[in-house]
Amino acid sequence: MNRRRFLNSTVAGIAVCGLSSSGQGGVQGGGRPAVIASANGLRATEKAREMMRQGADTLDAVIAGVNLVEEDPKDTSVGYGGLPNEEGVVQLDSSVMHGPTRGSGAVAALESIKYPSRVAKLVMERTDHVLLVGEGALKFALAMGFEKQNLLTPEAREIWLKWKRELSPQDDWINPEDRLPESIRDRQKKKVSRMLFNYGTINCNAVNDKGEISGVTTTSGLSFKIPGRVGDSPIIGAGLYVDNHVGACGSTGRGEANLKTCASFMVVEFMRRGLSPEEAGLRVLKRIVENTVEPYLIDHNGRPKFDVKFYALNKRGEFAGTAIWSGSKYAAHDGAKNKHYEVSYLFKREKTG
Ligand code: ASP
Numbered sequence: 001m002n003r004r005r006f007l008n009s010t011v012a013g014i015a016v017c018g019l020s021s022s023g024q025g026g027v028q029g030g031g032r033p034a035v036i037a038s039a040n041g042l043r044a045t046e047k048a049r050e051m052m053r054q055g056a057d058t059l060d061a062v063i064a065g066v067n068l069v070e071e072d073p074k075d076t077s078v079g080y081g082g083l084p085n086e087e088g089v090v091q092l093d094s095s096v097m098h099g100p101t102r103g104s105g106a107v108a109a110l111e112s113i114k115y116p117s118r119v120a121k122l123v124m125e126r127t128d129h130v131l132l133v134g135e136g137a138l139k140f141a142l143a144m145g146f147e148k149q150n151l152l153t154p155e156a157r158e159i160w161l162k163w164k165r166e167l168s169p170q171d172d173w174i175n176p177e178d179r180l181p182e183s184i185r186d187r188q189k190k191k192v193s194r195m196l197f198n199y200g201t202i203n204c205n206a207v208n209d210k211g212e213i214s215g216v217t218t219t220s221g222l223s224f225k226i227p228g229r230v231g232d233s234p235i236i237g238a239g240l241y242v243d244n245h246v247g248a249c250g251s252t253g254r255g256e257a258n259l260k261t262c263a264s265f266m267v268v269e270f271m272r273r274g275l276s277p278e279e280a281g282l283r284v285l286k287r288i289v290e291n292t293v294e295p296y297l298i299d300h301n302g303r304p305k306f307d308v309k310f311y312a313l314n315k316r317g318e319f320a321g322t323a324i325w326s327g328s329k330y331a332a333h334d335g336a337k338n339k340h341y342e343v344s345y346l347f348k349r350e351k352t353g
Helices: 003-011 039-053 058-070 116-126 134-143 154-165 182-193 255-261 263-272 277-290
Strands: 034-038 092-098 103-110 131-133 202-207 213-219 240-243 247-253 308-314 318-325 329-333 338-342 344-347
Touching (some): 034 058, 034 308, 039 058, 039 202, 058 092, 058 116, 058 202, 116 134, 116 213, 131 134, 247 255, 247 263, 255 263, 277 308, 277 318, 277 344, 318 329
Antiparallel strands (some): 034 202, 092 103, 202 213, 240 247, 329 338
């Protein structure tokens, strides 16, 4: 059975849009090297490509790339400025994988440290472990010379307080504008509604001209999560997987779905069997859809109410971003240009209203 027929037979039964033939998405690149990232990583792919051009190791390059987003207070999904858990505490998750040395390192529920990806790399380099969590991860980071700092920016705190006061009509939290006379209330309301809730993560993967592959995923995780909740991002095989013989895949979106399916690992395994990054991503997304049966997670057509996105590349430098739902983008540098591409997807999002 050839590659295309294999894919067709496995996706039969659900609407699959966005394959290369539809004009959306498709497999890009093909001449090494390449760097791919989630949509918030356009600066990361640029930075990583530039460092690789100057001879940097692929893991150092992608970590330097995502550091730009980890330290950016305006990105409320990652590092400093990330949205906190339900108690107002920012807890960060990150993992790294270095293909050439088969190294992996990760931290989960790490507090007060701006660059969890750098700590994850040190777990890989300086310990015989793969994953450190919570207080242990913090102690390790301090021992490695990192400094504690408050990661909750005033903007993230305001978004958390808004979430808190809107949880229940029966508690004693109120909207500040509700105390105001009608005439000023409208003006104030506009200000509040501009505060957008943000879910996200950054994943960045790279292959250089020697075929060396690395990846990193870093996040503040699901906003307002139960303290101690760990998502897919720091779990090797779920939010990130690299095999130096094959390629890399990382993910953003509903972490619980990736945790239950070992999703990034499966994408890389499908690429090992000969599927393109696009075909492999869509194949695993279909598996996630099939395994989503909880009534609160599916719409009236039986489709997930959430999204999951994959960012995959192979050793040849081919890459693709895939998602359950249409409409989102990913960032990639194909060695010549750095830009956003449309994801390939399973379901077209219907316009509402
Ligand atoms: N995958 C992340 C998590 O579940 C969140 C996200 O990417 O939006 O923690």
